[in-house]
Amino acid sequence: DWLLGQDGALDILSLGSAVDWSHGGRLGNWLTVNGRPPHELDLNAGEAYRLRLMNVSNARSFEIDPNSFDAKILAFDGQATPQAQVLGYSPMILGSAQRVDLLVQPRSGGSFSINELSNGQTYPMVNFKVVGNKEPVAPAIALKPNDLPEPDIENATTFKLHMTGGAMGRIGETTYNGEVMSGDDFVNFKQFWALNGVANLPEEPFFRAERNESVIIEVFNDTSFLHAMHVHGHHFRIIERIGVSIDEGQPWKDTFLIGARQTTRIAFVADNPGKWLFHCHMLEHAAAGMTTWFDVK
Protein backbone atom coordinates (compact mmCIF):
# COMPACT_ATOMS: atom_id res chain seq x y z
CA ASP A 1 0.00 0.00 0.00
CA TRP A 2 2.32 2.65 -1.35
CA LEU A 3 1.82 6.39 -1.24
CA LEU A 4 3.03 7.78 -4.54
CA GLY A 5 3.40 11.43 -5.49
CA GLN A 6 2.35 13.10 -8.73
CA ASP A 7 5.63 11.96 -10.30
CA GLY A 8 4.90 8.31 -9.50
CA ALA A 9 7.74 8.10 -6.99
CA LEU A 10 7.36 7.13 -3.34
CA ASP A 11 6.20 10.16 -1.37
CA ILE A 12 8.90 10.34 1.28
CA LEU A 13 8.29 13.92 2.37
CA SER A 14 5.05 12.87 4.07
CA LEU A 15 6.68 10.05 6.04
CA GLY A 16 6.13 10.62 9.74
CA SER A 17 3.11 12.88 9.25
CA ALA A 18 1.56 13.62 12.63
CA VAL A 19 -1.88 13.58 11.00
CA ASP A 20 -1.31 10.00 9.82
CA TRP A 21 0.08 8.92 13.17
CA SER A 22 -2.89 10.31 15.08
CA HIS A 23 -5.53 9.05 12.64
CA GLY A 24 -5.74 5.77 10.72
CA GLY A 25 -2.03 5.49 9.94
CA ARG A 26 -0.26 6.21 6.66
CA LEU A 27 -2.46 5.03 3.81
CA GLY A 28 -1.20 4.73 0.27
CA ASN A 29 -2.70 5.17 -3.16
CA TRP A 30 -1.13 2.24 -5.02
CA LEU A 31 -1.56 -1.43 -4.10
CA THR A 32 0.82 -4.19 -5.08
CA VAL A 33 0.72 -7.96 -4.63
CA ASN A 34 4.10 -9.69 -4.40
CA GLY A 35 5.65 -6.36 -5.34
CA ARG A 36 3.63 -6.01 -8.54
CA PRO A 37 0.59 -3.97 -9.51
CA PRO A 38 -2.55 -5.91 -10.50
CA HIS A 39 -1.48 -8.78 -12.72
CA GLU A 40 -2.59 -12.21 -13.88
CA LEU A 41 -1.43 -15.62 -12.70
CA ASP A 42 -2.28 -19.00 -14.24
CA LEU A 43 -3.84 -21.80 -12.22
CA ASN A 44 -4.44 -25.32 -13.53
CA ALA A 45 -8.02 -26.52 -13.42
CA GLY A 46 -8.45 -29.48 -11.09
CA GLU A 47 -5.41 -28.78 -8.93
CA ALA A 48 -5.55 -27.75 -5.30
CA TYR A 49 -3.84 -24.48 -4.38
CA ARG A 50 -3.05 -22.95 -1.05
CA LEU A 51 -3.02 -19.17 -1.28
CA ARG A 52 -1.42 -17.47 1.68
CA LEU A 53 -2.61 -13.89 1.99
CA MET A 54 -0.49 -11.71 4.25
CA ASN A 55 -1.38 -8.11 4.88
CA VAL A 56 2.07 -6.57 5.08
CA SER A 57 0.89 -3.02 4.57
CA ASN A 58 1.78 -0.67 7.39
CA ALA A 59 -1.75 0.50 8.14
CA ARG A 60 -4.38 -0.49 5.60
CA SER A 61 -7.01 -3.12 6.34
CA PHE A 62 -8.21 -5.08 3.33
CA GLU A 63 -11.72 -6.37 2.80
CA ILE A 64 -11.88 -9.55 0.77
CA ASP A 65 -14.57 -12.14 0.10
CA PRO A 66 -13.16 -15.69 -0.17
CA ASN A 67 -16.67 -16.99 -0.89
CA SER A 68 -16.76 -15.01 -4.13
CA PHE A 69 -14.23 -17.47 -5.58
CA ASP A 70 -15.25 -20.57 -3.59
CA ALA A 71 -12.17 -20.52 -1.40
CA LYS A 72 -12.11 -22.28 1.95
CA ILE A 73 -10.16 -21.23 5.01
CA LEU A 74 -7.17 -23.44 5.85
CA ALA A 75 -5.49 -21.28 8.48
CA PHE A 76 -5.56 -17.95 10.29
CA ASP A 77 -2.30 -16.29 11.28
CA GLY A 78 -0.38 -19.45 10.44
CA GLN A 79 -2.51 -21.77 12.60
CA ALA A 80 -4.44 -24.41 10.70
CA THR A 81 -8.18 -24.68 11.23
CA PRO A 82 -9.43 -28.22 12.02
CA GLN A 83 -11.04 -28.47 8.58
CA ALA A 84 -11.02 -26.46 5.42
CA GLN A 85 -14.01 -24.27 6.20
CA VAL A 86 -16.33 -21.96 4.36
CA LEU A 87 -16.26 -18.49 5.87
CA GLY A 88 -19.66 -17.85 7.43
CA TYR A 89 -19.63 -14.12 6.79
CA SER A 90 -18.29 -11.63 4.30
CA PRO A 91 -16.33 -9.66 3.68
CA MET A 92 -13.38 -10.75 5.74
CA ILE A 93 -11.31 -7.87 7.02
CA LEU A 94 -7.60 -8.58 6.92
CA GLY A 95 -5.83 -6.10 9.18
CA SER A 96 -2.15 -5.21 9.21
CA ALA A 97 -0.09 -8.33 9.98
CA GLN A 98 -3.02 -10.73 9.67
CA ARG A 99 -2.65 -13.79 7.47
CA VAL A 100 -5.16 -16.19 6.03
CA ASP A 101 -4.47 -19.38 4.09
CA LEU A 102 -7.06 -20.20 1.45
CA LEU A 103 -7.76 -23.46 -0.34
CA VAL A 104 -8.71 -22.96 -3.96
CA GLN A 105 -9.56 -25.80 -6.35
CA PRO A 106 -10.35 -24.00 -9.58
CA ARG A 107 -12.62 -25.50 -12.17
CA SER A 108 -12.26 -25.13 -15.89
CA GLY A 109 -13.45 -21.70 -16.96
CA GLY A 110 -13.53 -20.46 -13.37
CA SER A 111 -11.12 -17.55 -13.67
CA PHE A 112 -11.41 -15.16 -10.75
CA SER A 113 -9.88 -12.15 -9.01
CA ILE A 114 -9.05 -11.34 -5.44
CA ASN A 115 -10.66 -7.97 -4.95
CA GLU A 116 -10.15 -5.31 -2.33
CA LEU A 117 -13.69 -4.30 -1.39
CA SER A 118 -13.21 -1.44 1.08
CA ASN A 119 -15.43 1.63 0.78
CA GLY A 120 -17.90 -0.15 -1.48
CA GLN A 121 -15.41 -0.33 -4.33
CA THR A 122 -14.12 -3.39 -6.14
CA TYR A 123 -10.42 -3.19 -6.81
CA PRO A 124 -8.87 -6.32 -8.38
CA MET A 125 -5.50 -6.89 -6.72
CA VAL A 126 -4.63 -10.10 -8.55
CA ASN A 127 -6.38 -12.01 -11.33
CA PHE A 128 -6.23 -15.78 -11.69
CA LYS A 129 -6.72 -17.35 -15.10
CA VAL A 130 -7.73 -21.00 -14.92
CA VAL A 131 -6.18 -23.08 -17.69
CA GLY A 132 -6.89 -26.68 -18.72
CA ASN A 133 -10.04 -28.65 -18.08
CA LYS A 134 -9.21 -31.34 -15.53
CA GLU A 135 -11.81 -32.02 -12.86
CA PRO A 136 -10.77 -31.53 -9.22
CA VAL A 137 -9.61 -34.83 -7.73
CA ALA A 138 -8.44 -34.11 -4.21
CA PRO A 139 -11.53 -34.78 -2.08
CA ALA A 140 -10.76 -33.52 1.41
CA ILE A 141 -7.77 -31.30 1.90
CA ALA A 142 -6.90 -29.88 5.29
CA LEU A 143 -3.82 -28.94 7.23
CA LYS A 144 -2.90 -30.64 10.48
CA PRO A 145 -3.55 -28.19 13.33
CA ASN A 146 -0.80 -27.56 15.84
CA ASP A 147 -1.34 -28.95 19.29
CA LEU A 148 -1.77 -25.66 21.17
CA PRO A 149 -2.72 -25.75 24.85
CA GLU A 150 -6.31 -24.71 25.57
CA PRO A 151 -6.58 -21.87 28.09
CA ASP A 152 -8.41 -22.70 31.31
CA ILE A 153 -10.98 -19.91 31.16
CA GLU A 154 -12.48 -20.64 34.60
CA ASN A 155 -9.18 -20.22 36.36
CA ALA A 156 -7.52 -17.71 34.07
CA THR A 157 -6.17 -14.40 35.34
CA THR A 158 -7.70 -11.37 33.61
CA PHE A 159 -5.63 -8.32 32.68
CA LYS A 160 -7.42 -5.24 31.40
CA LEU A 161 -6.08 -2.95 28.71
CA HIS A 162 -7.59 0.48 28.11
CA MET A 163 -6.75 1.95 24.70
CA THR A 164 -6.94 5.74 24.47
CA GLY A 165 -5.86 8.64 22.32
CA GLY A 166 -5.81 9.55 18.66
CA ALA A 167 -7.80 12.17 16.83
CA MET A 168 -11.43 12.51 17.93
CA GLY A 169 -10.60 10.66 21.11
CA ARG A 170 -9.60 11.48 24.63
CA ILE A 171 -6.32 10.38 26.07
CA GLY A 172 -6.42 11.40 29.76
CA GLU A 173 -3.29 11.50 31.89
CA THR A 174 -0.56 9.85 29.88
CA THR A 175 2.98 8.94 30.81
CA TYR A 176 5.82 8.75 28.32
CA ASN A 177 9.33 7.71 29.34
CA GLY A 178 8.23 7.95 32.97
CA GLU A 179 6.95 11.56 32.73
CA VAL A 180 3.36 12.75 32.55
CA MET A 181 2.87 14.54 29.24
CA SER A 182 1.14 17.91 28.96
CA GLY A 183 0.59 20.69 26.43
CA ASP A 184 2.77 20.32 23.36
CA ASP A 185 4.46 17.15 24.63
CA PHE A 186 2.11 14.92 22.64
CA VAL A 187 3.06 16.63 19.38
CA ASN A 188 6.72 17.16 20.24
CA PHE A 189 7.24 13.53 21.24
CA LYS A 190 4.80 12.34 18.55
CA GLN A 191 3.00 10.19 21.10
CA PHE A 192 -0.74 10.24 20.41
CA TRP A 193 -1.93 6.90 21.81
CA ALA A 194 -1.73 5.16 25.15
CA LEU A 195 -2.31 1.73 26.62
CA ASN A 196 -3.38 1.90 30.27
CA GLY A 197 -2.25 5.54 30.36
CA VAL A 198 1.26 4.87 29.08
CA ALA A 199 2.47 5.90 25.64
CA ASN A 200 4.97 3.41 24.27
CA LEU A 201 7.01 0.88 26.24
CA PRO A 202 6.66 1.20 30.01
CA GLU A 203 9.41 0.22 32.44
CA GLU A 204 7.12 -2.30 34.08
CA PRO A 205 5.32 -4.86 31.96
CA PHE A 206 1.57 -4.67 31.31
CA PHE A 207 1.45 -7.97 33.22
CA ARG A 208 3.59 -10.81 34.45
CA ALA A 209 2.50 -14.41 34.07
CA GLU A 210 3.85 -17.64 35.38
CA ARG A 211 4.81 -20.07 32.69
CA ASN A 212 1.77 -22.14 31.62
CA GLU A 213 -0.64 -19.80 33.39
CA SER A 214 -3.90 -19.21 31.55
CA VAL A 215 -4.45 -15.51 30.94
CA ILE A 216 -7.30 -13.42 29.60
CA ILE A 217 -6.60 -9.98 28.16
CA GLU A 218 -9.65 -7.76 28.11
CA VAL A 219 -9.12 -4.90 25.70
CA PHE A 220 -11.36 -1.84 25.54
CA ASN A 221 -10.81 0.32 22.47
CA ASP A 222 -11.72 3.75 23.81
CA THR A 223 -10.55 5.46 20.60
CA SER A 224 -12.32 6.42 17.38
CA PHE A 225 -10.28 4.08 15.18
CA LEU A 226 -9.91 0.45 14.21
CA HIS A 227 -6.77 -1.27 15.50
CA ALA A 228 -4.97 -4.52 14.69
CA MET A 229 -3.70 -5.77 18.03
CA HIS A 230 -0.85 -8.24 17.82
CA VAL A 231 0.46 -10.54 20.54
CA HIS A 232 4.04 -11.80 20.27
CA GLY A 233 5.08 -15.30 21.20
CA HIS A 234 1.59 -16.76 21.54
CA HIS A 235 -1.60 -17.51 19.67
CA PHE A 236 -4.89 -16.88 21.44
CA ARG A 237 -8.58 -17.55 21.09
CA ILE A 238 -11.02 -14.65 21.02
CA ILE A 239 -13.50 -15.66 23.71
CA GLU A 240 -15.75 -12.61 23.61
CA ARG A 241 -16.35 -9.60 21.39
CA ILE A 242 -18.73 -6.99 22.71
CA GLY A 243 -20.26 -4.65 20.16
CA VAL A 244 -19.75 -7.00 17.21
CA SER A 245 -22.54 -8.80 15.38
CA ILE A 246 -20.41 -11.22 13.33
CA ASP A 247 -19.70 -14.65 14.81
CA GLU A 248 -16.16 -15.51 13.80
CA GLY A 249 -15.93 -18.63 15.93
CA GLN A 250 -12.81 -19.03 18.03
CA PRO A 251 -9.92 -19.88 15.73
CA TRP A 252 -6.37 -19.46 16.99
CA LYS A 253 -4.97 -16.09 15.99
CA ASP A 254 -2.11 -13.81 16.92
CA THR A 255 -3.71 -10.56 15.71
CA PHE A 256 -7.24 -9.31 16.23
CA LEU A 257 -9.07 -6.31 14.87
CA ILE A 258 -10.95 -4.16 17.35
CA GLY A 259 -13.28 -1.38 16.26
CA ALA A 260 -13.98 1.91 18.02
CA ARG A 261 -15.60 1.49 21.47
CA GLN A 262 -15.49 -2.29 21.22
CA THR A 263 -14.31 -4.66 23.92
CA THR A 264 -12.56 -7.90 23.05
CA ARG A 265 -11.42 -10.67 25.39
CA ILE A 266 -8.69 -13.02 24.29
CA ALA A 267 -7.35 -16.05 26.15
CA PHE A 268 -4.19 -18.10 25.88
CA VAL A 269 -1.76 -20.16 27.89
CA ALA A 270 1.39 -18.17 28.58
CA ASP A 271 3.64 -21.09 27.71
CA ASN A 272 6.44 -19.21 26.02
CA PRO A 273 8.90 -17.68 28.49
CA GLY A 274 10.30 -14.26 27.70
CA LYS A 275 9.45 -10.61 27.29
CA TRP A 276 6.82 -10.17 24.60
CA LEU A 277 5.44 -7.16 22.78
CA PHE A 278 1.71 -6.52 22.61
CA HIS A 279 0.96 -3.70 20.22
CA CYS A 280 -1.17 -2.28 17.45
CA HIS A 281 0.28 -3.54 14.18
CA MET A 282 -0.65 -0.37 12.34
CA LEU A 283 2.93 0.78 12.49
CA GLU A 284 2.26 4.49 12.91
CA HIS A 285 0.06 3.70 15.90
CA ALA A 286 2.73 1.47 17.40
CA ALA A 287 5.37 4.18 16.95
CA ALA A 288 3.01 6.81 18.37
CA GLY A 289 2.39 5.01 21.63
CA MET A 290 0.31 1.88 21.08
CA THR A 291 2.93 -0.55 22.31
CA THR A 292 3.32 -2.42 25.56
CA TRP A 293 4.86 -5.69 26.74
CA PHE A 294 4.30 -8.63 29.05
CA ASP A 295 6.63 -10.98 30.83
CA VAL A 296 6.30 -14.75 31.04
CA LYS A 297 8.53 -16.29 33.71
Ligand SMILES: [Cu+2]
Ligand atom coordinates in the same frame (compact mmCIF):
# COMPACT_ATOMS: atom_id res chain seq x y z
CU1 LIG B 1 -3.88 1.08 15.90
